[in-house]
Amino acid sequence: MSGFSDLQVDEDTLAAARGGDPRAQEGIYRSFSGPVYSLALRLLGKRVQAEEVLQDTFVEILSKLGEYRGESPLGFWIRRITLNKCLMFIRSPWYSRSTPLDAMEDGLPADAYSPDRDSNADALINQMALERALACLSQTSRMVVWLHDVEGYTHTEIAAHLGKTNSFSKTRLARAHSQLQALLDDRSITEPCMQLLNNY
Structure with missing residues (x-):
């Protein structure tokens, strides 16, 4: 699975996604859903929570795509949204009531992170x-x-x-x-x- 910085979306796809084209939006989702989920899972430790953050992150990405000006790579912008969603999740009253601060039920799955194939x-x-x-x-x-x-x-x-x-x-x-x-x-x-x- 590639990291955020390894992924790029061409300008035509990005413009189409901004215009509401479902296929272009799906292309962005396919490109970045893996890294978003993996980062959320690393930080939150539970699959259900990572899936919730994945969904919330893409709702925000698609709603704010028109605000993305390309001043930084798209992957960095998406990574920042993912981090913010994880932080919001941890700070939420629901989270503090439902999850003991230091509890962790799920470990990371074996496929949560795949290094580059060239790694020794x-x-x-x-x-x-x-x-x-x-x-x-x-x-x-x-x-x-x-x-x-x-x-x-x-x-x-x-x-x-x-x-x-x-x-x-x-x-x-x-x-x-x-x-x-x-x-x-x-x-x-x-x-x-x-x-x-x-x-x-």
Whole structure:
């Protein structure tokens, strides 16, 4: 499955989708639904929640496609919407009532992430181990790690998105890094977890 940055939509398809052409909109959905679902699953940890975010994300994409001006690649724009939907899901009153903050019932499926075919065997093993280690974290910890280490958010930005304090974000990140490192050490992975995360 390709990542957001690997996917492109030609200008004709994009223009047709903006104009409401169902086939063009379906083409965008087919191109980006896999990465949207995979990212939501990584962050939320539950298939049902990832499917809900997938649906909400594409409702927003299709309704706001006319506002997309091409200042950044379409994939980055869609990725940002996906992240925002995941954050909104975690902050929602329904979520906090229905899901204990640190609970996680579903692990990631084996096919949640497929690295490029050119990756060597060691990189594949490391990425699979990292996926499993991330799945062991609570949803909140996984979100903090993802936003900080992969998306480059500051602790102030993370705190604002989660409705928490800066110290909460810093503490949660430090604990999550320690937990990830311990999990990766148990799997005899020698590459530091921060370096592995930067491979995404």
